Amino acid sequence: MKKVISVLSLFLVLFLAACNNSSGANANGSDADGPAEVEFWHAMSGPHEEAIKKFADDFNSTHDDITIKPVNQGSYEDLQQKIMAAAKAGNLPDMAQATTNVIPEYIDNKFITSLNDFIEDPEVGLSEDELNDYIEVFRDSSTWDDTYYSLPFSKSTRVLFYNQTLLEENGLEAPKTWDELQEVAKTVTKDGVVGMGFENSYEAEFQGILKQMGGTYMDEATGEPEFASKEGQEAMGMISGMIDEGIARTAGEDEYMSNPFGRGDVAMYIGSSAGIPHVGGAMEDGIEWSTAPIPTLDGEAATTFAGNDIVIFNQSEEAEQKAAWEFMKYLTSPEVTSEWSMLSGYLPIRQSALDTEEYQKFLEENPAYKAGTEQFDAGFFIARVPGGDAVRNIVLEEMDYILQGMKTVEEGLTEAQERAKAELQ
Amino acid sequence: MQKPTWKSTLKGYLYLLPALLILVVFSIYPIIKSFLMSFYTDYDFFSDTVNAYGLENFTKLFQDPNFITALKNTGIFVIGVVPLSIIISLAIAVLLNSKIKLSGFFRTIYFLPFVTSVVAVAIVWSWIFHSDYGLLNYILGLFGVDPIDWLTSPTYAMPALIILSIWKGLGFNIIIFLAGLQNIGNQYYLAAKVDGASAWNRFKSITLPLLSPTMFFVSIISIINAFKVFDEIFALFNGRPGPANSALTVVYYVYQKFYEEWEFGLATAAAFVLFLIIFLFTIIQLIVGKKFVHYN
Numbered sequence: 223m224k225k226v227i228s229v230l231s232l233f234l235v236l237f238l239a240a241c242n243n244s245s246g247a248n249a250n251g252s253d254a255d256g257p258a259e260v261e262f263w264h265a266m267s268g269p270h271e272e273a274i275k276k277f278a279d280d281f282n283s284t285h286d287d288i289t290i291k292p293v294n295q296g297s298y299e300d301l302q303q304k305i306m307a308a309a310k311a312g313n314l315p316d317m318a319q320a321t322t323n324v325i326p327e328y329i330d331n332k333f334i335t336s337l338n339d340f341i342e343d344p345e346v347g348l349s350e351d352e353l354n355d356y357i358e359v360f361r362d363s364s365t366w367d368d369t370y371y372s373l374p375f376s377k378s379t380r381v382l383f384y385n386q387t388l389l390e391e392n393g394l395e396a397p398k399t400w401d402e403l404q405e406v407a408k409t410v411t412k413d414g415v416v417g418m419g420f421e422n423s424y425e426a427e428f429q430g431i432l433k434q435m436g437g438t439y440m441d442e443a444t445g446e447p448e449f450a451s452k453e454g455q456e457a458m459g460m461i462s463g464m465i466d467e468g469i470a471r472t473a474g475e476d477e478y479m480s481n482p483f484g485r486g487d488v489a490m491y492i493g494s495s496a497g498i499p500h501v502g503g504a505m506e507d508g509i510e511w512s513t514a515p516i517p518t519l520d521g522e523a524a525t526t527f528a529g530n531d532i533v534i535f536n537q538s539e540e541a542e543q544k545a546a547w548e549f550m551k552y553l554t555s556p557e558v559t560s561e562w563s564m565l566s567g568y569l570p571i572r573q574s575a576l577d578t579e580e581y582q583k584f585l586e587e588n589p590a591y592k593a594g595t596e597q598f599d600a601g602f603f604i605a606r607v608p609g610g611d612a613v614r615n616i617v618l619e620e621m622d623y624i625l626q627g628m629k630t631v632e633e634g635l636t637e638a639q640e641r642a643k644a645e646l647q
Numbered sequence: 648m649q650k651p652t653w654k655s656t657l658k659g660y661l662y663l664l665p666a667l668l669i670l671v672v673f674s675i676y677p678i679i680k681s682f683l684m685s686f687y688t689d690y691d692f693f694s695d696t697v698n699a700y701g702l703e704n705f706t707k708l709f710q711d712p713n714f715i716t717a718l719k720n721t722g723i724f725v726i727g728v729v730p731l732s733i734i735i736s737l738a739i740a741v742l743l744n745s746k747i748k749l750s751g752f753f754r755t756i757y758f759l760p761f762v763t764s765v766v767a768v769a770i771v772w773s774w775i776f777h778s779d780y781g782l783l784n785y786i787l788g789l790f791g792v793d794p795i796d797w798l799t800s801p802t803y804a805m806p807a808l809i810i811l812s813i814w815k816g817l818g819f820n821i822i823i824f825l826a827g828l829q830n831i832g833n834q835y836y837l838a839a840k841v842d843g844a845s846a847w848n849r850f851k852s853i854t855l856p857l858l859s860p861t862m863f864f865v866s867i868i869s870i871i872n873a874f875k876v877f878d879e880i881f882a883l884f885n886g887r888p889g890p891a892n893s894a895l896t897v898v899y900y901v902y903q904k905f906y907e908e909w910e911f912g913l914a915t916a917a918a919f920v921l922f923l924i925i926f927l928f929t930i931i932q933l934i935v936g937k938k939f940v941h942y943n
Contacts, residue, residue, distance in 0.1 A: 299886075303906055309693050327909060331693050422885070475777055475798040477885045487779070612908035619713075622891040626801055645908075 258545035261315035262292045265301040265530075266376070266566075273565045281552050288545040298530075309333050314535040317546040319375060321530055322363055326608045329371055334533045337370040340547040348551070355556070355572045359527050359601035366606070372531035373554050374571040376562075378496035379527045379601060380426055381593040382517065383479075385489045386510040388415070396490075396514040400431070400460070403490070403517045407469040410489045418470035419479045419491030420461065425617050426526045427492050429604055431457040434519035440613070442605035445646050447613065450632075450639035458631045462624055472625070480504045483511075492516065495594035496529070498567045502590075513593040516600070523600035529568065569594050613642040678922075685916035692911050704916035714917060716892055717900040720805065721921075724896060725873040727809040728816070732869060733862070736817050740824035741854070754825070761818030769882030772811045773798060776883075798884065801893035808894050812879055816872070820865050827861030828854070859940045867932055874925050877902065897921045 266274055271294050278290040293315070295301040302324055308314045314333060328334045341347050353361070360374035382403075384396045392410055397403035407417025420427055428449075429439045437453030440446065448454075464470035471488065473479045479491040484504030493501075498513065505511060516525040532553065534546045552558060560575035562568065564584045570576050576595060585592050604610075620638035623629040629637070649655070684690070685705070689698035708714050739757060743750050760768060775782045776797035784794045797807040835853045844852070855862075877898040880888060888895035888903070897917060905914035 299906075306906070306909075310695075331691075333693075422887070474890075475773060475796075609908070612910070615903060615907060618887070619892055626891045628801070628891060 257287050257289045258541045259289045259291060260317060260542055260545045260549060262290055262546075262549065263295050263301060263305070263315045263318035264292060265295060265298045265319055267294060267296075270566050273562060277553060277558055277562070278549075281549055285545075285548065288548060290545075290549050305333075309537075312537060314537045316538045316542045317532055317534045317550065319530045320372065320533045322372075322528060322603065322606060323610045323614070325372055325531065325533065326366070326606050326610065328533060329366060330608045333535055333537075334371055335536045335543055337373065337534065337547070337550075340544075341370055346544070346547065346551075355574050356554070357569075357571055357573055357576075357598055359598060359603065360571050363527065363603040363606070364531055372533045373550055375530055375532045375553060376496070376566065376568040377527060377529035377571055378494045378568055379594050379597060380430065380492050380516055380525045381495045381498075381513040381597075382515065383483060383491050383493060383501060383511060383513050385483070385486065386512055387508070388486065388489050390510075396512070397517055398514070400434075400517045400519045404464065404469070407464065407490065408467075411469045415487060415489055416469065416471045416482075417489050418464060419483060419488040420465075420470065420472045421479050421491070421493050422473045422477070423618070424461065424472060424492075425614065425621065426528070428454075428457055428461060428617075428621070430516060430525050431460060431519060433524035433602060434522040436522075440605035440607070440642075442607060445605070445607045447639050447642040447646070449617070450635040454635055455631050458621070458624065458635055462631060465625060484509075494528075495569065495591070496567055498590050511590075513590045515593045515597045523597065524602060525597050525600055527569075527601040527603050567591065607646065609646050612645045616641045616645065681915040682919055684911060685919045687912050690912060692909070704912040705920075708913060708916050708920065711913075713892065713895060714897075714900055717895045717897045717917075720892075720894060721874060721876070721896045723805060724809060724812070724876055725870060727805070728812050728873045729866065729869045731809075732813045732816050732820060733865060735813065736820035736865075737824055737858075737862075739817065740821045740828060741850070743821065744825060744828045754821070757821050758818035760815050765815070765878040766882045768815055769811065769879055772807075773883055773885075776807050799890050801889070801891040804884070804889040804893040808876075808879060808883060808889070811883060812873070812876065815879070816869065820869065823861060823865050824858070827858050831857045856941050863932070863936045863940045867929060870928055870932070871925055874898075874921060874928075 262274075262278070264271075264274060271292075274292050278292045282289055295304050298321055301319065302321070305314065305318060305320075305328075309331065320328065325334070341353065356374065360377055364370055364372045364374055382396065386396075388410060389395065389406065394406050394409065397406045403418065409417070411417040432439055432449060432454055435453040435457055437451050437457065438448045439454075441448060461470070465472070471482075473482070476482050478497065478500065479488065479493050480497055480501045481504055482488045483491050483501065484506055486506060486509055495513070501511065516523065532550050534543055534550065536543070538546070553562075554571060556572045556575040556578070559570050559572050560578050560581045563570040563575070564581065570581060575581060585595070607613075617638050620629070620634040620641075624631055624634040651659075686700045686702070687697050688701040688703040690696075691698075743753055743757075747753075774780070776784075778784060778794050778796045778799065781797070783797065784792075788794065795803055797803050831854065835857070836849055839849045839853055875898055876896050880894045880896060880899055881902075884890075884894060888899045898921065901914045901917045901921070904910040904917065
């Protein structure tokens, strides 16, 4: 009996010690005189994670006073949830990858540091030319009222994937306008093939068409959703019309359009340029494919840019924040961003990276990546407001009702807009 | 029985302490905290400052059509899963309990789904349910049934979820039922056989009444588990609550509000409502159970 009790108390002691340890340890674990240790949370896995590790190692070997510790936190959702929990526990890392649409929440809750002081610093900052070298649409999506809260990192845009083999068999070319696209889709929809595909998150396509029609999805300044307008109904009507007609489908149970596209069940689809490596992997033998810019509408080009930025959290000491800024600068430097984009398929975020010989050669060898870089001028991003994710849930839900025929386009969008308004108040 | 002394009580508590500590830290404290949180109407989650209390979260909750949908779907799910699951697992348990060859092998087979990760199971089932390439539609096709959009049609999403959940839960119920069946003394069956009772009569008049404590336990656990369904939906419908919210359940609603929309008060209020519902059902079961459950 004594033995059992002593085992139990041992267990208890260990348990208490473990509790004590986790709460007492300093998340950043830095001493005053040692090198500044910077924890970088990200959601990159596989070869992408390897690349980040390599960047960190390279950086550490040239910076004696800084040690970067990249930590993979799982998926984007996992990362976001862990940041939320860490913020609550006062245990935030020094820097992290963050999806553009959650950054307003981080700003609102005062988790992250404004980068203006770093950028304007004469010593460690960025010169005017350097700053302007960041591609405009990315620079804009990182600023809120002239304040930089993030720098772009893993960015992507929408591109049109098409099955070259199938289109050539039908004597067709990749469509350049939405009218052409509908014609092509009509022609190739037969023998179990559907002409056009939309991802399950096709609200991006809705937003793009809406913009091409001259409408606005949401006004960032006022935080007012405006997508139920006449243009919005036309845009949604176009998508749902194609689906009702049977010449288009959504990814649905296939989760990502790359799966049915790879099987040759779908001739074209619009998806993220970050999906290019996945499409390459999903493709069945004997199917040639490529990408094209998003079709225009009445001569108007517009497409959303999205993806992840990097942010610096304000719970860290000044030295760590400064060190994090150094690494942020390094990650977004022309050399690193061009290497990163060739490795990962994300877009280069600096104009000078795009112009390098290496990158141009890469584009020649991998023409599928070209379409993404060709539409920077047509790029825009969706209003970034706190509560944006809730609005996204509402819109996806109401769009579902529309596609299922449970609501008309007008009903669904009006309802979505009213619910979004109530949500954002 | 010995009278409790100070010494034995203390010893008892010492045994309880490790489990109790874990329970208090990871269950009791969060339960109390989230209960309180459901009354915070103006709250900064991160700095933990509360500016106003009230019942607003609850009124908002019941005005949200999605929450009503979630309640309805959860109800349908519970009704769809629990009775069928109990009947099927009882039937399989009775078969496994009879003298058949390889019964150990079959027990393992039936228990496998329970120990397999929900996500892996749901991914396999999403292949089975696939409208063009799925096994299920292929088999139905052999009988001349047109392909069904199991995962993309709001009508069939819930049945698909129910099928998956029944299959997944069978193993656990079967093991419990088997344990219960093996506790029934053989003398009752022998006596009944001498009296010439048929197999059905033996089942109805001996097995069922003597199995009632087990049945009671299984039904309480099954109902509680069914009310808490979440993982299966998340994995089966790729992180969406089914087409057109057709598989939105209360726990999924809580997840959406808490993690996706940062509506902490609303999420905890919904969780509390779910707690009340489960509590109510358990009370009813306890009352009804008193009438029908025979402890030897």
